[in-house]
Amino acid sequence: MxxxxxxxxxxxxxxxxxxxxxxxxxxxxxxxxxxxxxxxxxxxxxxxxxxxxxxAGMSIEALSEFVKLLREGDQTIAARKSLFIEQRDHLMAQRDNINKTLRYLDYKIDHFEDHMLSYENEKLAYEGNLADEK
The missing domain is CATH 1.10.1660.10 (Multidrug-efflux Transporter Regulator; Chain: A; Domain 2)
Known part of the structure; x- marks a missing residue:
């Protein structure tokens, strides 16, 4: 090819x-x-x-280390596995941060009108235009 x-x-x-x-x-x-x-x-x-x-987000440096270890043979199996575990843990932390951000965005979307209304009321209050002000 x-x-x-x-x-x-x-x-x-x-x-x-x-x-x-x-x-x-x-x-x-x-x-x-x-x-x-x-x-x-x-x-x-x-x-x-x-x-x-x-x-998976593995850096070029980590990949180079992995390939070097792979070419050295079976005596590097533990080190190679360790690189994968480290990368998996990094991805899991990223996933957790993404999930946290998604939950936040879902909340903001679900309550968007409430927040907008609150902002509008705050703006009206600031400008002194609320109907219930004396």
């Missing part, structure tokens, strides 16, 4: 794919006789894997 096809398949820019390869997140991508990249199934799996971890 060409870089253009991979770019479209995964909705990634070609620059992103080249960058990931250049910094070692992807294995060396084979080249055809003309020098163009040819992504095989193994490379496509890596693209997908890195893409998902980026969507």
């Amino acid at each position: 060409t870089i253009d096809e991979v770019s479209k398949k995964f909705d990634l820019t070609k620059d992103t794919l080249r960058y990931w390869e250049r910094i070692g997140l992807l294995p060396d991508i084979a080249r055809n006789a003309s020098g163009y990249r040819e992504y095989d199934e193994h490379a496509l799996n890596w693209v997908y894997y890195i893409m998902i971890l980026r969507k």
